[in-house]
Amino acid sequence: MSRAVCPGSFDPVTHGHLDIIARAARLFDEVIVAIGVNPSKSRLFAPDERVAMLERSVAGLDVANVRVAGFTGLVTDFCREQDAQAIVKGLRSSSDFDYELPMAHMNVALTSVETVFLPTATGQSFVSSSLVKEVAAFGGDVSAFVPPFVLDALTARLAERT
Numbered sequence: 001m002s003r004a005v006c007p008g009s010f011d012p013v014t015h016g017h018l019d020i021i022a023r024a025a026r027l028f029d030e031v032i033v034a035i036g037v038n039p040s041k042s043r044l045f046a047p048d049e050r051v052a053m054l055e056r057s058v059a060g061l062d063v064a065n066v067r068v069a070g071f072t073g074l075v076t077d078f079c080r081e082q083d084a085q086a087i088v089k090g091l092r093s094s095s096d097f098d099y100e101l102p103m104a105h106m107n108v109a110l111t112s113v114e115t116v117f118l119p120t121a122t123g124q125s126f127v128s129s130s131l132v133k134e135v136a137a138f139g140g141d142v143s144a145f146v147p148p149f150v151l152d153a154l155t156a157r158l159a160e161r162t
Contacts, residue, residue: 004028004086004116007075009036010050011043012150013057014132016124020090023118025063032082033058033068034075044133044157057147076111087115092125133158 006021010033024031033054037047045053047070054068071078075087087107089100097117104115120127127145136142137158143151 001029002027002086003030003032003082003084004088005032005034005075005079005082005084006088007034007036007071007078009038009041009043009129010054011045011129012050012132012146012154013053014124014127014129014145014150015147016090016092016120016127016145017129018057018061018147019121019124020088020118021058021066022061022063024088024116025061025066027116028086028088029065031063031066031088032084033066034078035068035070036075037070037072039072045153049153053150053153056149060147074110076107076113079107079113080111084113087113089115089117090120091117092120092128 004024006024008017010017021031021033035047035050035054051068051070058066058068079087091097091100100115100117107113107115132142132145136154146154
């Protein structure tokens with residue numbers, strides 16, 4: 001069985017993330033969406049909220065071989081625990097590749113887990129969780145970039161902070 005991990009912070013999940021997850025699900029027998037929990041980083045949504053949003057989001061995909069899990073520490077340790085052979089990463093631009101390539105080399109050196117890079121879908125290359133949060137914080141319309149229930153949660157969370 002081929003198993004891949006699709007790691008990220010998903011704060012919040014975007015349509016770009018979901019596209020990469022769905023495409024990975026067609027390439028591997030099982031895909032584990034791994035939500036990184038780093039206590040030293042400040043996130044808009046708590047780990048359990050991000051897990052719930054991802055679970056609801058992937059339930060809406062036309063795939064049955066995706067599950068969601070949180071993890072702490074190194075993604076390679078998580079991959080070993082899950083018996084995953086690959087890490088799937090989406091690339092929006094050449095700068096993403098420049099950032100991700102050294103990590104891919106380190107990951108394979110540590111655990112023999114290969115990294116598979118998938119280019120983002122046309123029209124999604126500029127979308128990031130950080131940009132979505134920033135635009136939404138200034139009242140911009142980000143409804144095209146996140147599922148409706150994520151937009152509701154994002155709007156509510158940002159309203160709490162003002």
